[in-house]
Amino acid sequence: xxxxxxxxxxxxxxxxxxxxxxxxxxxxxxxxxxxxxxxxxxxxxxxxxxxxxxxxxxxxxxxxxxxxxxxxxxxxxxxxxxxxxxxxxxxxxxxxxxxxxxxxxxxxxxxxxxx
Numbered sequence: 372x373x374x375x376x377x378x379x380x381x382x383x384x385x386x387x388x389x390x391x392x393x394x395x396x397x398x399x400x401x402x403x404x405x406x407x408x409x410x411x412x413x414x415x416x417x418x419x420x421x422x423x424x425x426x427x428x429x430x431x432x433x434x435x436x437x438x439x440x441x442x443x444x445x446x447x448x449x450x451x452x453x454x455x456x457x458x459x460x461x462x463x464x465x466x467x468x469x470x471x472x473x474x475x476x477x478x479x480x481x482x483x484x485x486x
Contacts, residue, residue, distance in 0.1 A: 373406045373455055374406065375405070375406040375454065377399065377402070386436050386437050387435075389435035390431045391431055393424075393428055394429075394432050396428075397419070397425065397429065398432055398437060400422075401414045402447065402454075405447065405454075406455075409460055411450055411456055412446050412447035412451075413443070413446050414429075414438070414444050414445040414446065414447070415443060415444045416443060416444040416445075417444075419445065432445070436448065
């Protein structure tokens, strides 16, 4: 499972203050969407438009320096600096699956073989 990270100083950061509370709500929900679907910070236009005043709020995020406009919607600036990328999440999932498989395999061995 991937997590969306938010800085504990964001409450007083100038970019958050410029964007405003409502736009920061979109920022948070878009961040969890991007993390869930491993988009590497790409926010599709349909997602933004699905929220009341979404395009207006996205504009505030761009103006504040948190997002940039792309051909297909918007993108978080500095995503890979603060969030795990799709490649990193998939690699971590693969390692976790390998650990689990080894654990299950070891559990099936007789006690004498585990030592």
